Amino acid sequence: MPKIFTYNKQEKLKSRKLLEELFAQGNSFVVHPIKVNFLLVENNTFKTSVQIGVGVSKRNFKKATDRNRIKRLIRESYRLHKLPLHQHIKSTNKQIAVFLLYIDKELPQLSTLQIKMPFIIEKLIKQIN
RNA sequence: CUACAAACCCGAACUAUCGUGCUACUGAAAAGUAGUAAGGAAAGUCUGGACAACAUAGAGCAAUUUACCAGUGAAUAGCUGGUUAUGCAAAAGCAUAAAGACAGUGCCACAGAAAAUAACUACCUCAAACUAUUGAGGAAAAGGUGAAAACGUAAGGUAAGAGCUUACGAUAUUUUGCAGUAAUGUAAGAUAUGGGUAAACCUUAAAUGUUGCAAUGCCACGUAUAGAAACGCUUGAGGGCUGCUCGUCCAAGUUUCAGGGUAGGCAGCAAUAGAUUGUGAUAGUAAUAUUACAACAAGAUAAAUGAUAGUUUAGAAACAGAAUCCGGCUUAUGAGGUUUGUAGUAAU
RNA sequence: CGGGUGGUGGCGCAGUCCGGUAGCGUACUUGUAUGGGGUGCAAGGGGUCGCUGGUUCGAAUCCAGUCCACCCGA
Numbered sequence: 001m002p003k004i005f006t007y008n009k010q011e012k013l014k015s016r017k018l019l020e021e022l023f024a025q026g027n028s029f030v031v032h033p034i035k036v037n038f039l040l041v042e043n044n045t046f047k048t049s050v051q052i053g054v055g056v057s058k059r060n061f062k063k064a065t066d067r068n069r070i071k072r073l074i075r076e077s078y079r080l081h082k083l084p085l086h087q088h089i090k091s092t093n094k095q096i097a098v099f100l101l102y103i104d105k106e107l108p109q110l111s112t113l114q115i116k117m118p119f120i121i122e123k124l125i126k127q128i129n
Numbered sequence: 130c131u132a133c134a135a136a137c138c139c140g141a142a143c144u145a146u147c148g149u150g151c152u153a154c155u156g157a158a159a160a161g162u163a164g165u166a167a168g169g170a171a172a173g174u175c176u177g178g179a180c181a182a183c184a185u186a187g188a189g190c191a192a193u194u195u196a197c198c199a200g201u202g203a204a205u206a207g208c209u210g211g212u213u214a215u216g217c218a219a220a221a222g223c224a225u226a227a228a229g230a231c232a233g234u235g236c237c238a239c240a241g242a243a244a245a246u247a248a249c250u251a252c253c254u255c256a257a258a259c260u261a262u263u264g265a266g267g268a269a270a271a272g273g274u275g276a277a278a279a280c281g282u283a284a285g286g287u288a289a290g291a292g293c294u295u296a297c298g299a300u301a302u303u304u305u306g307c308a309g310u311a312a313u314g315u316a317a318g319a320u321a322u323g324g325g326u327a328a329a330c331c332u333u334a335a336a337u338g339u340u341g342c343a344a345u346g347c348c349a350c351g352u353a354u355a356g357a358a359a360c361g362c363u364u365g366a367g368g369g370c371u372g373c374u375c376g377u378c379c380a381a382g383u384u385u386c387a388g389g390g391u392a393g394g395c396a397g398c399a400a401u402a403g404a405u406u407g408u409g410a411u412a413g414u415a416a417u418a419u420u421a422c423a424a425c426a427a428g429a430u431a432a433a434u435g436a437u438a439g440u441u442u443a444g445a446a447a448c449a450g451a452a453u454c455c456g457g458c459u460u461a462u463g464a465g466g467u468u469u470g471u472a473g474u475a476a477u
Numbered sequence: 478c479g480g481g482u483g484g485u486g487g488c489g490c491a492g493u494c495c496g497g498u499a500g501c502g503u504a505c506u507u508g509u510a511u512g513g514g515g516u517g518c519a520a521g522g523g524g525u526c527g528c529u530g531g532u533u534c535g536a537a538u539c540c541a542g543u544c545c546a547c548c549c550g551a
């Protein structure tokens with residue numbers, strides 16, 4: 001039985017070229033405290049249907065431990081709520097690159113992110129259509 | 130017991146579920162199983178090396194750094210022990226400093242006569258003048274200023290005075306004896322006493338080749354074998370990773386502009402190997418060294434350690450995230466514990 | 478990873494090399510001029526010189542540590 005709530009190496013957005021394209025051409029929207037950039041690409045650009053990256057500004061958080069902590073929390077919440085997005089993308093026969101940027105200036109609680117994440121996924125699906 | 134001081138320790142553990150990097154195994158694949166996974170500072174980048182590239186790395190100047198003694202170490206501006214001075218503390222103890230101001234140059238506001246080959250007031254001698262002073266010289270005791278004023282006190286001495294002389298004392302240098310490996314201490318003697326500042330320039334001694342893993346070696350992919358300008362082709366442009374000069378070596382292309390392409394991977398790089406890690410023994414006051422046994426223990430690249438629930442504990446809350454690797458320094462750090470010392474109080 | 482620059486009244490900057498008085502513009506306050514406002518003129522207030530130590534008789538200035546902001550190379 002394959003796992004559902006995964007977030008492994010193949011699902012991470014890693015290509016430098018693709019990232020540049022994403023920020024140059026992709027669309028974006030904000031669901032406080034997270035800014036979402038995304039770009040639809042042709043099929044077979046990468047192995048999985050969705051690649052997603054996570055980022056925190058060094059300007060807002062000086063300490064590396066804080067940045068690591070936020071990235072971990074975002075990843076954790078994404079991991080638990082990603083299922084609807086994957087199902088939708090598969091039905092459209094395309095692939096998507098997404099980048100989640102944390103823009104607030106204070107450390108978040110995991111519980112608030114857990115509440116926000118479904119809204120983000122929902123909005124993302126709407127924007128794709 | 131209280132207060133203080135010093136040297137250290139620790140930096141949560143376990144179970145379950147979901148999830149991550151790496152390695153091994155299984156599998157056609159999807160995936161699964163097992164093992165393993167941040168720090169004492171991983172930080173600051175202040176330093177010393179390893180390693181790599183470059184003329185087997187040259188000479189001079191410049192620049193930078195260090196500066197009591199001994200030991201230690203791969204090495205250092207580190208560490209350990211010791212010496213002297215100053216400051217803080219009731220003490221234990223802590224902090225800072227220690228080549229040179231008789232090599233030279235500079236600076237020392239205000240005040241003061243004067244801030245460095247001293248002379249304003251006052252003192253003394255001589256001459257003029259005749260009671261008001263003026264000139265020449267002597268001398269550096271008294272005065273006030275200042276952060277700092279030309280060794281201190283007393284006596285002798287003198288025209289007046291003065292280390293000018295003597296006694297006692299202070300400081301510095303030095304000789305000899307004793308103690309110590311030495312810095313130095315101590316006793317006796319001799320000589321000297323004209324400020325401070327070297328975290329001002331500087332002098333002396335010693336040290337430093339430069340650049341750094343984005344080094345370096347290799348594979349793959351791709352563009353325009355295309356365009357313009359300048360300099361040059363042995364009468365030598367330019368280059369050889371050093372601020373300048375010299376010397377020396379290479380040398381037929383080099384530099385700039387506009388435009389185009391790529392921005393992936395392997396090694397280096399993470400362990401059968403080491404200035405490695407842990408425990409013990411021996412030598413040493415200690416830093417450290419020698420040795421025995423055991424271990425092999427993060428290795429990512431938009432960058433892996435997280436989440437939830439429960440149990441233990443008085444409590445789980447500090448500072449904080451490896452990026453080529455080690456040594457040191459500096460800075461940040463919760464709660465608690467151990468040992469030693471000093472002072473006080475009480476009891477025996 | 479490596480290298481560099483800056484921090485001085487509310488704001489923008491001198492002064493730091495070569496140590497003794499902190500200054501300029503603008504803003505602010507008061508007065509004056511005007512019927513009133515602006516411009517002008519005159520006067521005034523306001524600064525732990527990022528922080529902590531040290532050197533010195535004396536530190537914005539010299540030295541060491543530390544915090545913050547910004548820039549450059551690849």
